[in-house]
Amino acid sequence: MSTTVMDQPPLLRMRGFRNLFVARAVSELGSQVSYVALPLLAVTVLGAGAGEVGLxxxxGTITVLALGLPAGAWVDRVRRRxxxxxxxVVRAGVLFSVPLAWWAGSLSMGQLYAVAVLMGAGTLLFDVASMSLVPGLVGRERLTSANSLLVATGAGSDIAGRSTAGVLVQLIGAPLAVLVDALSYLWSAAWLRGVPEPPPVAASPAREPVRRQIVAGVRFLFGNAVLVAALIQGTLANLAFPLCSVLLPVLLVGQLGYPEWVLGAYLAVGGLGALAGSSAAHAIARRLGTGRATWLAGLATAPASLLIPFLGRGPWLWAAAAGWFVLTFRTGVNNVLLTSLRQRVTPDDMLGRMTATMRLLLMGAVGVGGLLAGALGEVWGVRSALWLxxxxxxxxxxxxxxxxxxHEP
Incomplete structure (x- = not known):
């Protein structure tokens, strides 16, 4: 007799998933500190402008364009833990270099650019391996519940990390705030030691040329109409998000004169939205179905985006923050439902390649959005990027x- 979902223990009582959950939570909490601290470090310590902050x-995301496809094929060959x-461990070492260089008086934008590239490469490999590991830990029938928990925790890390980052930067400075992120990666590595992992699903792909594996992964993704629709939607959203957020340190702190904690609080509102959306995603999908939930959420939240370019002083700060909350609520819903859908329709031996190919385009769009934001900010001003x-x-x-x-259930 097969085991039903009702017969299985709660997800956090499963040792492997629990350790993965804690490792990701700790790492994501620290990452949100650097998400705020690194651009603030560039602006407040090194005097960076809009173009430098956009670059x-x-x-970090453009790195995915160079490494994404080979990373997926490689992860499908090896043990993921x-x-x-x-x-x-490598990301911890990279971040440790930032406060060390600051103490030595040698910190430069060139070093921060190198840190962004190396962090992007490490995050790519970590995320592809992590997302490929989840189905084997919990089973495909529990993917939506597992991803809801993981995404909600990530959103909670956004709230705590970004709001804390603004305060930390104001109290101890951006370089020491980056040190907190470095320590979080070491803690994450310690928890991952307790995650069990079966050997790679198929032995044959390891003997195939990497190029052939990459081509097979790309063909699989673009041959599936459901995955293609999710890819197009995600690419557009990922292009838009950096346009709406990358230049916030320049606008809020540099131009409007708000203290650093306001930037952290504004970004934390986005974490609240993502937390609410990811927490509600499972219930929404059960009521409406995955496909209907995704497009209705997009339609209902679309007008909120038009509040963001009005970000300014007084009530406009609150109005823009409300629009940011609504948009990130939709993102939380989509992150759970579309990630689960992608994992559900992809065979185990193709998960790494599908995930990496998807991330290549999704994160590539984030990188392009960041560059475009910097260019628009330099030529036509910060608000032109927000409007686009x-x-x-x-x-x-x-x-x-x-x-x-x-129409997907």
């Missing part, structure tokens, strides 16, 4: 209407 944001542990991001975000749900994804 700093873009470099050691990959995650090594990338945690708002318009793209408002229409990013439209691809669902032309795909059978909207």
């Amino acid at each position: 700093l944001s873009a470099l 050691p990959v995650m542990i090594v990338t945690d 991001g708002a318009v793209i975000m408002a229409v990013s749900w439209v691809p669902f209407l032309f795909s059978r994804l909207r």
Whole structure:
């Protein structure tokens, strides 16, 4: 007799998933500190402008363009837990270099750019391995519940990490705030030692040429209409988000004169939205179905994006923050439902390649958005980037209407 979901223990009582959950939670909490601290370090310590901040944001994600496809093929060949542990340790070392260089008086934008590239590569490998490991830990029938828990925890880390980061930067300075993130990666690596892992699903791909594996992964993704619709929607949203957020340190702190904690609080509102959306995603999908939930959420939240370009003093700060909350609520819903859907329709021996190919385009869009934000900020001002991001975000749900994804249960 097969075991039903009702017969299985709660997810956090499963040792492997619990350790993965804690490792990711700790790492994500620290990462949100650097998300705020690194651009503030560039602006307040090194005097960076809009173009330099945009490039700093873009470099970490553009790294995915060069490494994404080979990373997926490689992860499908090897055991995933050691990959995650090594990338945690390497990222810790990279971040330790920032306060050390600051103490020595040698910190430069060139070093911050190098840190962004190395962190992007490490995060790519960690995330591909982590997402490929989840189905084997919990079973495909519990993917939505597991991803809801993981995404909600990530959103909670956004709230705590970003709001804490603004305060930390104000109290101890941006370089020491980066040190907190470095320590979090070491803690994450320690928890990952308790995650069990079966050997790779198939032995044959390890003997195939990497190029052939990459081509097979790309063909699989673009041959699946559901995955293509999710990819187009995600690419548009990921292009829009950096346009709406990368230049916030320049606008809020540099131009409007708000203290650093206001930037952290504003970004934390986004974490609250993602937390609410990811927590509600499972219930929404049970009521509406995965496909219908995704396009209805996009339609209902589209007008909120048009509040963001009005970010300013007084009530406009609150209005923009409310729009940011609504948009990130939708992101929380989509992150749970679309991630679970992708994992559900992908065979185990293709998970690494599907995930890496998807991330190549999704994170590549984030990188392009960061570069575009920097360019627009330099030429036409910060608000031009906010307006373009708002318009793209408002229409990013439209691809669902032309795909059978909207009929997915």
